[in-house]
Each structure stands twice: as structure tokens, then as C-alpha cells.
Amino acid sequence: MDKLAGHDGASGPVFVHRMRVGWGDCDPALIAYTGRIPQFALDAIDVWWKVHVGLDWYELNVDKDIGTPFVHLSVDFRKPVTPRHGLECHVRLTGLGESSVRFSVDGWQDGALCFEGRFVCVFVAARAHKRMAAPPDIRTVLEPLVCAGQA
Template structure:
């Protein structure tokens, strides 16, 4: 398994625009969509930072990364047209687990949501946890070193940006 060289912002920020179809009758983002925003950002982080998409890990390498924990706290509502920046931080790196700290904020820096999400690296055929492959673990450690320490996010958006979603 090869992790390619990558030029990525740290912390990684995934940007998107909130669409009308993502809202409920109150004209604010429907609660479950926040999980979509977080998972989209994590998926983009794998592709852009690790240079291995969740799909390629599964199909080409036989490694699945199922979520074993997902939790979100809400700070402020989002409405159609809001520009959303979702910051992906690595909170913990275990033998086979990886915990993300996700921070969602509007373009003006107003926090909208935060959460923690944990995946476990699993042999797809045996459905048993495996150690995180060393090339991946090494990139994750490098990424953590380039990011602010936990609690240094300041509640707003970090200065550097990662990939921008259309």
C-alpha cells in the first residue's frame, strides 16, 4: 500500500454551500444532514490527505473503516445559501482506531456544530480489526503534527484551508 505525496492544508477544511433541499420545514438544515456534512469532510480528508479514498481502501486493499462512534453537538443553525467550512482534526490515533474531531462553521467564523467520529480499520473479509497500516499511520501522525493542538481551534476557522468542494 502506497500513500502518495500530497500538498494539503493543515488543518484540512472541506467547504460547501448549504442547499435548500437540505433544510426542513423551519428552513434550517435538517438535523441528520450535519452527519452528512461531517462524513463528507472525513471522506474528502482520506482522499486528499491520505491519498487513499475510503472506496479504494475497501475495494483495492480489502480494508474497511466502519464508524463505531458518531456524535455531534450543535451551536447554531444553518440556512440555505450559508457557506460551510468543516474542519477535520485527528483527536486520537490508536492501534486500529482513528478518532476525528470535526468543527463546522459558517464563512464568518460562527461555529455551527462540532463532533467526534471514530473509525476502526478492519480486514474486510474477516471483519476483524487490524492495525492501521504503517504508511497510513505515518501520514496521520504527520498531519497531527501540522495541526493545532486540541483546544487551539478558537471556535472559529483555522487560517489554512484544504480542498474546496464545488
């Protein structure tokens, strides 16, 4: 079950998305396939949008003509992710520019940090594929959620 984890010290609100890692997520080394790690993080960010903004990426694109394609992502791996334990993705909104949104997603299993990810997306008019400023109604929701001191 997902939850708002409240505040993490001075870093601001943390959203925790819990998921199951299955056998089909693994590679021959019996750990989560490397390509699945960003997908886990992106799934958590998508749920973050739904919880905080009330719209997931599909709804933003189809119903509002607002796209948020990613222009950057990086992931540092700390420990293998396996099906042995549930995966918790801790999502923080770390920055909000004129048209950009920055997130951090840290993946935890059984109390151990497994990966740290940084993700940047930009607002675009979905059908036209043209950059746009963050819509005022969405900006109003996002601004108080930005975690100070996170990059």
C-alpha cells in the same frame, strides 16, 4: 475548494472542506435537517482521507480491503446551518490508536461556529469485517498529522 488551512495555533494542521448547503438539505424549519449534519462531517472526513492518504473510503475498501467503520460519533449544535452561506468543515485528526482513528469536525458558516463533532473509526479487513491494526504505510502518513491537545 478544499484547502489545508495550515496550523491553528498549537492544535496542528486543519483541513478545510467547503461545501454548498442546498434546499434539499433542509427540513420544514428551513434549516439543515439534523441528520444531514453528520453527513456533512462524514463527507469532509472522506475528502480528508483522499487528500492526505491518497485514497477515499471507496478506494480503501474496494482496492485495499481496508474498512474504517465508525464506532462513535457525537455532534453538539451551536447555530443552525442554512443554505444562505457556504459551509466550511474544519477537519482535524485528533488521535491515532493501534486500530482507531479519531477526528474532530467543526462546521462554520459566515464566521460562526454551527456544530462541533467528534468521530471515531476503526480499521478492519473490509471483506472479513475483522479488526486490524492501522496499516504501517497509512500509520506513517497519519502520525505527523495528529493534533496535540485535541480530544
